Amino acid sequence: MLLKDVELTYVSPCLADPQKIRLKARLSDDISEVMPYLNSVVKGAIYNHHAPNISFHKEFRLITLYPTEMTMIKALNTTDAWQVIEWLKELINKTHEKKDEIEPSYERKRRPHPLQLYTWLPATNCRECGELSCIAFAVLLFSGQQKLERCKPLFTEKYREHKEVLMEMASVLGGGEDIRIHY
Amino acid sequence: MSIYFDNAATSFPKPEEVCEAMLQYQRELGVSSGRGAYKKALEVDGMVFKTRSLLGRLFNIKDATRIIFTSNVTESLNLALKGLIESGDHVITTHMEHNAVWRPLKVLEEERGLKLTVLSCPEGEKFNPGDLEKAISPETRLVVVNHASNVTGTLMPKEAGGICREKGVPLLVDAAQTAGVYPIDVEELKVDLLAFTGHKGLLGPTGTGGLYIAPGIDLKPLKEGGTGGESILERQPDHLPDKYEAGTPNLVGLAGLGAAVRYILDRGLENIRRHERELTQRALETFPQVPALTLYGPSSAEERVAVLSFNLGGLPPEEVSYVLDEAYHIMVRAGLHCAPKAHRCLGTVDRGTVRIGLGIFNTEEELEYLTKALKEIAVQAKS
Ligand SMILES: Cc1ncc(COP(=O)(O)O)c(C=O)c1O
Numbered sequence: 001m002l003l004k005d006v007e008l009t010y011v012s013p014c015l016a017d018p019q020k021i022r023l024k025a026r027l028s029d030d031i032s033e034v035m036p037y038l039n040s041v042v043k044g045a046i047y048n049h050h051a052p053n054i055s056f057h058k059e060f061r062l063i064t065l066y067p068t069e070m071t072m073i074k075a076l077n078t079t080d081a082w083q084v085i086e087w088l089k090e091l092i093n094k095t096h097e098k099k100d101e102i103e104p105s106y107e108r109k110r111r112p113h114p115l116q117l118y119t120w121l122p123a124t125n126c127r128e129c130g131e132l133s134c135i136a137f138a139v140l141l142f143s144g145q146q147k148l149e150r151c152k153p154l155f156t157e158k159y160r161e162h163k164e165v166l167m168e169m170a171s172v173l174g175g176g177e178d179i180r181i182h183y
Numbered sequence: 184m185s186i187y188f189d190n191a192a193t194s195f196p197k198p199e200e201v202c203e204a205m206l207q208y209q210r211e212l213g214v215s216s217g218r219g220a221y222k223k224a225l226e227v228d229g230m231v232f233k234t235r236s237l238l239g240r241l242f243n244i245k246d247a248t249r250i251i252f253t254s255n256v257t258e259s260l261n262l263a264l265k266g267l268i269e270s271g272d273h274v275i276t277t278h279m280e281h282n283a284v285w286r287p288l289k290v291l292e293e294e295r296g297l298k299l300t301v302l303s304c305p306e307g308e309k310f311n312p313g314d315l316e317k318a319i320s321p322e323t324r325l326v327v328v329n330h331a332s333n334v335t336g337t338l339m340p341k342e343a344g345g346i347c348r349e350k351g352v353p354l355l356v357d358a359a360q361t362a363g364v365y366p367i368d369v370e371e372l373k374v375d376l377l378a379f380t381g382h383k384g385l386l387g388p389t390g391t392g393g394l395y396i397a398p399g400i401d402l403k404p405l406k407e408g409g410t411g412g413e414s415i416l417e418r419q420p421d422h423l424p425d426k427y428e429a430g431t432p433n434l435v436g437l438a439g440l441g442a443a444v445r446y447i448l449d450r451g452l453e454n455i456r457r458h459e460r461e462l463t464q465r466a467l468e469t470f471p472q473v474p475a476l477t478l479y480g481p482s483s484a485e486e487r488v489a490v491l492s493f494n495l496g497g498l499p500p501e502e503v504s505y506v507l508d509e510a511y512h513i514m515v516r517a518g519l520h521c522a523p524k525a526h527r528c529l530g531t532v533d534r535g536t537v538r539i540g541l542g543i544f545n546t547e548e549e550l551e552y553l554t555k556a557l558k559e560i561a562v563q564a565k566s
Contacts, residue, residue, distance in 0.1 A: 007222070007225075007226075007229075008222075008225040008226075008228070008229060009222060009225070011225065019420065019421075019422075076248070076422040077248075077410075077420065077422055077424075077425050078216075078217075078225075078228050078232070078411075079231075079232055079235065079247070079248045079423075079424055079425070080248055080422065082228075082229060082232035082236075083232070083236070083246070083247055083248055086236060
């Protein structure tokens, strides 16, 4: 077993959605070596081999794994979070166990789907970016015809977490290469 | 030395691990769960989750957030019944139910005009699944039955879940007498609401219990209040389990319950069931050797959990239990066992029964000793 234990260290409400929570946890063991394998088996994962870190969704929750830490955004409550952590532990340990059967992927990133981008936009349809709706903005962002910075609400404190997630995603899309990651 | 045969009321003794976990929580953790606090509080939160997820494993509940903690099965049943039943609904139940089902149903009859159909269980046998099928109408909102009777140990017919599922009626099962001693798989049983108590077969402390709520079932909460999170909301949060868990939970109890379920999983539920079935079989064979003893309920150990009711000639049950306690140091229960309607099926309304509830720590020798004591009492009563 690679990862024996996960310890929650910080929990607070999501800034943009106080109905949900965000959290940090400490991993008892270094999971760096399993990341390229997770990158192969988890659909839609975004992997940065040099950091290293890997992010992916579990339904509406966003998980980011670091060597000995993890974060989760938009969990429903701590029970929900613990349940996802249990699932994650199993995913990590099973993937590690089956390492020899999996082709690791060092691919830096995968292109996120426009709808994945949309999930993290404010969904205010404020039109400040010049588009009619957030969906339209997401599609244009995806095709490199819009820039994340044009979304004004995103750069307010309320959407800080969303902005960070989107920046990470946008950095694969062209259009946003100049943006550094702030985790 | 005394012998404890009242495990149907509450199990005793508890595994040492249970006592240790409670002591350890109280001595070394002792803080309240909930977030926005410090690591120790999050550790307690993790302990509560562990208990939830162990129960999930025991009952084959994949999503542990759908297990709500309560203070006992009485609260779980109240939450399920009062949270679901609306004005004019039709509900089906049986004569063998505990007052924890009866009394809330009676209140709902008065307050919400609930219409009740009660299935009969002649002589404490299980109800006829065909009767259940016939009783279901388009107005039926719920079927509520015990998984095993606390008077006769009679198990619910296995077909019940399938019938309810087919007719699209939710099934609420009172598993007070089966949780921890008889296999429960919510998928296989096809239950929509499973109510259980922590202090009987589950071997946990009193003041613990729970309710499993299947996806698609929405209940109105019994209470509102603090949830350790989402304090900014004026309304109770919508997500499970917080929606139904207002107030500081019974943390010391949940620490014990977690250890208890772990003990059951380690020992193996099949092994626990086998031990109790063998003891029950033994009792079913030897009790009839006692002169004038009338045993109630099914004659096969397969069809019951380790709860047996009987009467000894014309002796009042209280007198039998008194003599067993005074002269033999054997603890049994006498009376109606909170299920007055069940005694109508048995023909014992006027006096009740003597009840023994066997547990995993009981032995064949203890049972022999009880049989011997009963024989002596029977002989003395005659003379
Ligand atoms: C079948 C049944 N239902 C409900 C209850 C009530 O249990 P509790 O007192 O733990 O709520 C009991 C036990 O007393 C029982 O045997």
